[in-house]
Amino acid sequence: MYEMIAFYLFSALTIGLFMVTVMSKNVLYAMTSLASAMVLISGFFFILGADFLGVVQLIVYVGAIMALYSFAMMFFDATRDIKEKNTNNALVFLLGGLSALVLVLIFAAPIHSDAIHALYPIHEGAGNAQDVGIVLFTKYLVPFEVAAVMLLVAMIAGIILAGKKMDHSLTKDLDADDEILVVKDRK
Amino acid sequence: MEVTWIGVLIKAIIILAVISAIAGFGTYIERKVLAFMQRRLGPMHVGPYGLLQIAADGIKLFTKEDIVPQNANAFIFKIAPVITAATAFIALSAVPVFPDFTIPSWIPVLGGTFVPSIASDLNIGVLFVLGMMAAGLYGPLLAGMSQANKWGIIGAARTAVQFLSYEVVTGLSILAPIMLVGSLSFVDFNAYQAGGIGDWLVWKQPVAFVLFLIAGFAETNRTPFDLLEHEAEVVSGYATEYSGMRWGMFFIGEYANMITVSVIAAVVFLGGYDAAGTLGWLFIMAKIAFFFFLMLWVRAAWPHVRPDQLMWLCWKVLMPLAVVNIVITALVMMV
Numbered sequence: 001m002y003e004m005i006a007f008y009l010f011s012a013l014t015i016g017l018f019m020v021t022v023m024s025k026n027v028l029y030a031m032t033s034l035a036s037a038m039v040l041i042s043g044f045f046f047i048l049g050a051d052f053l054g055v056v057q058l059i060v061y062v063g064a065i066m067a068l069y070s071f072a073m074m075f076f077d078a079t080r081d082i083k084e085k086n087t088n089n090a091l092v093f094l095l096g097g098l099s100a101l102v103l104v105l106i107f108a109a110p111i112h113s114d115a116i117h118a119l120y121p122i123h124e125g126a127g128n129a130q131d132v133g134i135v136l137f138t139k140y141l142v143p144f145e146v147a148a149v150m151l152l153v154a155m156i157a158g159i160i161l162a163g164k165k166m167d168h169s170l171t172k173d174l175d176a177d178d179e180i181l182v183v184k185d186r187k
Numbered sequence: 188m189e190v191t192w193i194g195v196l197i198k199a200i201i202i203l204a205v206i207s208a209i210a211g212f213g214t215y216i217e218r219k220v221l222a223f224m225q226r227r228l229g230p231m232h233v234g235p236y237g238l239l240q241i242a243a244d245g246i247k248l249f250t251k252e253d254i255v256p257q258n259a260n261a262f263i264f265k266i267a268p269v270i271t272a273a274t275a276f277i278a279l280s281a282v283p284v285f286p287d288f289t290i291p292s293w294i295p296v297l298g299g300t301f302v303p304s305i306a307s308d309l310n311i312g313v314l315f316v317l318g319m320m321a322a323g324l325y326g327p328l329l330a331g332m333s334q335a336n337k338w339g340i341i342g343a344a345r346t347a348v349q350f351l352s353y354e355v356v357t358g359l360s361i362l363a364p365i366m367l368v369g370s371l372s373f374v375d376f377n378a379y380q381a382g383g384i385g386d387w388l389v390w391k392q393p394v395a396f397v398l399f400l401i402a403g404f405a406e407t408n409r410t411p412f413d414l415l416e417h418e419a420e421v422v423s424g425y426a427t428e429y430s431g432m433r434w435g436m437f438f439i440g441e442y443a444n445m446i447t448v449s450v451i452a453a454v455v456f457l458g459g460y461d462a463a464g465t466l467g468w469l470f471i472m473a474k475i476a477f478f479f480f481l482m483l484w485v486r487a488a489w490p491h492v493r494p495d496q497l498m499w500l501c502w503k504v505l506m507p508l509a510v511v512n513i514v515i516t517a518l519v520m521m522v
Contacts, residue, residue: 051309051310059317063350069332073340073344073347079258
């Protein structure tokens with residue numbers, strides 16, 4: 001009973017908030033509704049009894065959307081509306097509608113729930129985090145390790161891209177001071 | 188004892204009432220402690236030893252005009268303080284504050300109700316609390332971005348910088364104790380250290396303890412790392428345009444977060460509440476009070492750091508230390 005109320009509440013709120021994310025022309029509204037919808041999604045995990053995944057959803061998306069916010073802060077004036085440039089409204093409608101349809105089909109497929117068996121049922125007595133760990137380090141070991149290597153590669157690439165001139169300081173660089181002085185002299 | 192929904196509700200009301208009151212009282216204690224450390228007297232005029240200063244501050248906050256700047260995004264501007272306060276209290280719902288007790292049976296309606304120590308005893312409590320406290324930083328971020336003020340937007344940018352810096356350190360520093368205990372539940376942490384002072388995790392994980400404390404200061408925006416509203420640099424950062432109770436809500440949230448960090452530090456590293464002993468609840472109060480005092484002490488003793496110094500500290504010093512600590516812990520556990 002409580003679970004059903006919670007489920008419908010979370011569903012309505014999540015769908016509504018994602019609608020705001022897509023429809024709104026204000027960066028601040030879009031980002032905030034995205035963040036709160038992501039937090040609400042963790043509610044579904046809690047209802048299903050997957051506490052660990054719920055908290056992971058919370059932590060990961062709070063951090064990820066915080067990074068998105070910082071981009072929004074750099075590129076837009078957050079208090080004004082943005083003029084969107086849609087060259088072809090029909091195309092946008094068609095592509096959006098098609099991808100929505102595909103997603104609905106994918107997620108409606110398990111409607112034949114008789115055909116679904118839990119390959120790795122939860123262990124009695126073991127906690128949620130332990131179960132996730134068991135599956136990660138047995139069945140999904142290779143994808144897990146590949147994902148880890150991929151993240152490492154991305155991190156090293158990021159450091160190399162950002163760190164080209166890391167060895168000389170912007171504030172203590174004498175050449176930089178000279179350049180500023182030269183510009184001043186020209187004026 | 189069975190936990191009923193009435194018990195949980197009473198617990199939630201107790202947490203809200205007591206922590207809000209402590210947050211108000213905390214401002215008084217903070218001013219007094221800072222004053223004594225700087226050889227001043229602090230608030231002295233309202234009531235004996237200035238004790239009624241809280242009431243005066245409360246009246247001031249409640250009756251001040253609530254201003255929303257003209258060009259601000261009014262809706263986001265109004266909900267930002269609520270996010271800070273609400274997430275701080277949600278985080279408190281999963282940590283043990285105050286002891287278990289049963290309401291005596293002579294009280295008419297609620298008699299015999301068992302009130303648990305933790306309002307919601309999740310078995311992933313540690314992660315939940317850290318995640319909720321992280322979500323609390325949306326408050327300053329949205330406040331800064333919505334108020335159409337340049338100091339505000341600098342405060343918001345610093346929020347993002349600070350969050351991305353300390354979050355890694357918090358997670359990694361608390362990972363080593365989690366590995367030792369083998370659980371994410373605060374109850375298991377308490378049980379692991381039940382043997383007395385010798386069993387406290389701070390002796391096994393001193394590095395993790397120090398790292399967690401430093402990250403905790405950044406998490407609660409306490410002084411060495413209070414970049415978000417650094418009065419001397421960015422007027423008041425994210426809180427520049429706020430007045431009255433909306434401004435007050437940011438501070439209730441901040442003090443509630445200080446208490447949450449103190450509780451986590453006390454339960455995870457300093458033995459928690461001793462379930463067997465009769466005075467366990469008194470000891471955990473003393474531990475929480477000590478950490479609260481430590482935060483005030485550090486504020487009196489240390490200057491602010493610059494944002495680049497914070498990033499340097501978190502990414503180049505604390506994070507490698509935390510990783511090395513985890514590797515050493517893992518090796519010791521394996522052998």
